[in-house]
Amino acid sequence: MLLLTDQQVESLLTMAQAIEAVEQAFRQFGEGEAQMPAKVYLDFPDYQGDLRVMPAAIGTTMAGVKIVNSHPGNPARGLPAVMGTYLLVSQETGRPLAFMSATALTAIRTGAASAVATKYLALKEATTLGLVGAGVQAAYQLEAIMQVRDLSRVVVWGPPNDEARRDAFIARALSQHAGLRIEPAASIEDALSNEIICTTTPTRVPIVPVSAVSPGVHINAVGADAPGKQELDPQILRKAVVVVDEMHQAVSGGEINVPIANAEFSKQDIAATLSDLVTGKVIGRSSDEQITVFDSTGLAIEDIAVASLVYLAALNSSTGSEVEL
Numbered sequence: 001m002l003l004l005t006d007q008q009v010e011s012l013l014t015m016a017q018a019i020e021a022v023e024q025a026f027r028q029f030g031e032g033e034a035q036m037p038a039k040v041y042l043d044f045p046d047y048q049g050d051l052r053v054m055p056a057a058i059g060t061t062m063a064g065v066k067i068v069n070s071h072p073g074n075p076a077r078g079l080p081a082v083m084g085t086y087l088l089v090s091q092e093t094g095r096p097l098a099f100m101s102a103t104a105l106t107a108i109r110t111g112a113a114s115a116v117a118t119k120y121l122a123l124k125e126a127t128t129l130g131l132v133g134a135g136v137q138a139a140y141q142l143e144a145i146m147q148v149r150d151l152s153r154v155v156v157w158g159p160p161n162d163e164a165r166r167d168a169f170i171a172r173a174l175s176q177h178a179g180l181r182i183e184p185a186a187s188i189e190d191a192l193s194n195e196i197i198c199t200t201t202p203t204r205v206p207i208v209p210v211s212a213v214s215p216g217v218h219i220n221a222v223g224a225d226a227p228g229k230q231e232l233d234p235q236i237l238r239k240a241v242v243v244v245d246e247m248h249q250a251v252s253g254g255e256i257n258v259p260i261a262n263a264e265f266s267k268q269d270i271a272a273t274l275s276d277l278v279t280g281k282v283i284g285r286s287s288d289e290q291i292t293v294f295d296s297t298g299l300a301i302e303d304i305a306v307a308s309l310v311y312l313a314a315l316n317s318s319t320g321s322e323v324e325l
Helices: 006-011 015-030 103-121 134-147 160-176 188-192 234-240 247-253 259-261 273-278 299-315
Strands: 002-004 040-044 049-058 062-070 084-090 096-101 127-131 152-157 179-184 197-200 218-221 240-245 293-294
Touching: 002 299, 006 096, 006 103, 006 247, 015 049, 015 103, 015 152, 015 273, 040 062, 049 160, 049 299, 062 103, 062 299, 084 103, 084 299, 096 299, 103 134, 103 218, 103 240, 103 293, 103 299, 127 134, 152 160, 152 188, 152 299, 160 179, 160 273, 179 197, 197 259, 197 299, 240 247, 240 273
Parallel strands: 002 096, 127 152, 127 197, 152 179, 197 218, 218 293, 240 293
Antiparallel strands: 040 049, 049 062, 062 084, 084 096
16 A cells, blocks of 8 residues: 655646546536545544545546544644545455545645636636635635636735734745736735635634625635535525536535525525536536635545546656555
């Protein structure tokens, strides 16, 4: 079995490759060529965290399972809020092929999913991006959106009591993306005044007001990935074309989970899944004035798609350590 560290995983996978793989995964899922049982949660209320188990298989070669946590308080402990591991196995024999860190893998595939949604839903001429949240995932959202739209300006909002983290994020982003205008938001409304918005906060109280969302905007709602979480005013959902990554997961733990539980939104109001868009079954945006929302909960098909890429790249480059179980 091949062992791969987080640094090795990230070195073997570009965002462009991840976006292509994730788009293909949604296509195959929509065509019935993938298996993905429901995500399983273990809640740890004493620590304000949880553990998730996510199995999936695409095609007939490899399958895998990810074990990943979400502990928003971890940065204060000097740990990532999200950490994970991934076990990749052969479908033919069940033999373990690789065991790899899934921390970077999760961050990259989450950004890639937003890029795929943005490709199909955002205005073609969109050039401005608002980031609501300035943590680790925001950096991958920026990198991913740059792959599908020609950005000229990025505005970053972080919680008012955490300007230092926001400013450090901007400094890193400027060093990585020379020539791109990246600046702090004067207010959350400033970040929301852009053509594409990515929200990546762990809040359970909506922080994106409907009054700040303009016609034509596309929102990647990423932060709500478990029951009880929500970032958007439910009125935004009622005005928008809402696309989810997977119906059951979104209803139970995505951006729409609380509005549905409170009868402020319904499953029937969902316009499509991302697989519907990728396979051409549904056209997501039909006018420049529509507001579009992608409810991203993070799917196991995304993980198996990029983990398979990482494994094949590791074999080709002799990266990682071989171990006998």
